[in-house]
Amino acid sequence: MEEIRRAVLKIGPTNAPVLLQGETGTGKEVVARAIHAVATEGPFVAIDCSTVGTLLESELFGHTKGAFTGAVAQKTGLLEAADGGTAFLDEIGELPLDLQAKLLRVLQEKEVRPLGAVSPRRTNFRVIAATNRDLASEVARGAFRRDLYYRLNVVKMRLPPLRDRAEDIPELVSHFLRLYGSGQVLSPSVVQALATYDWPGNVRELENCIQRMCAMASGPVLDVPDLPSALAGWTAASSPPPAASPVPVAAPVLAGPGGGMEDAARARVLPLEQMERRAIVEALEFTGGDRGRAANLLGIGRTTLYRKLKRYGIEI
Numbered sequence: 001m002e003e004i005r006r007a008v009l010k011i012g013p014t015n016a017p018v019l020l021q022g023e024t025g026t027g028k029e030v031v032a033r034a035i036h037a038v039a040t041e042g043p044f045v046a047i048d049c050s051t052v053g054t055l056l057e058s059e060l061f062g063h064t065k066g067a068f069t070g071a072v073a074q075k076t077g078l079l080e081a082a083d084g085g086t087a088f089l090d091e092i093g094e095l096p097l098d099l100q101a102k103l104l105r106v107l108q109e110k111e112v113r114p115l116g117a118v119s120p121r122r123t124n125f126r127v128i129a130a131t132n133r134d135l136a137s138e139v140a141r142g143a144f145r146r147d148l149y150y151r152l153n154v155v156k157m158r159l160p161p162l163r164d165r166a167e168d169i170p171e172l173v174s175h176f177l178r179l180y181g182s183g184q185v186l187s188p189s190v191v192q193a194l195a196t197y198d199w200p201g202n203v204r205e206l207e208n209c210i211q212r213m214c215a216m217a218s219g220p221v222l223d224v225p226d227l228p229s230a231l232a233g234w235t236a237a238s239s240p241p242p243a244a245s246p247v248p249v250a251a252p253v254l255a256g257p258g259g260g261m262e263d264a265a266r267a268r269v270l271p272l273e274q275m276e277r278r279a280i281v282e283a284l285e286f287t288g289g290d291r292g293r294a295a296n297l298l299g300i301g302r303t304t305l306y307r308k309l310k311r312y313g314i315e316i
Helices: 002-011 028-039 053-061 097-109 135-140 146-152 166-180 188-196 202-216 229-237 261-268 272-286 291-298 302-312
Strands: 018-021 044-048 086-090 126-131 155-158
Touching: 002 028, 002 155, 018 028, 028 044, 028 086, 028 126, 053 097, 097 146, 135 146, 166 188, 166 202, 188 229, 272 291, 272 302, 291 302
Parallel strands: 018 126, 018 155, 044 086, 086 126
Antiparallel strands: none
């Protein structure tokens, strides 16, 4: 997340086209809006390129009255509406080849011709495209225009799936608890489950999970029964590693003002960094100092483990 933040701050002030690649739910639109917010004052217009048929062409380029059956009034296209701002082309890999050619012309000439119009209209916007496909492979098999690919692929940012960046989970959980909760904290069992689940739906699935738990909770501590059914079932089916006590990777910090039930919860749940440090120390002790095996037990990469060892001053 820190690497992405640094990239956003560096890319934002430029007007370079950006191509965001990543699985569904990794936060591509969030990153696109962050890039836009750094320096662009105009509108941010999100365009879903998976819309099909004539409807998509009309949405992109607009139309004049009577351009086709049902066109009872003039419509401004989304590309024209993005003038002076950012056009976010979501799921660009779904765009049909004929519309890819028309989009390329808009990007090259900085003008758009609505359906049924005789003359084009000037428009100037920054383009940020997003896809969950490998566009280079799509180009190789003829499903995506090579010239459009190179026009969009000026700055490429890959957003890794959540399973490949488990170290980001505590910060994300803390953020969503602040957003949707009212002072709730997580039990060690829930922390363990969130840290080891593979999150096929990525950040979006994690957000939905925390939102549901906060909405359905009956107390200040969110425990395994509060988990969504899919995650609870996965947790029950998983065999925890043998240990004298639960070894959570991390836990989010407490949110909200202190006192009352929150003090009781604080006594049951350790702060984020303390729990993470303890998990690393116990993993290293269990493996006799073998950092590779410890990283595997913790579900993180070896590089990530080395970074955390340095951060916490652990010298085992």
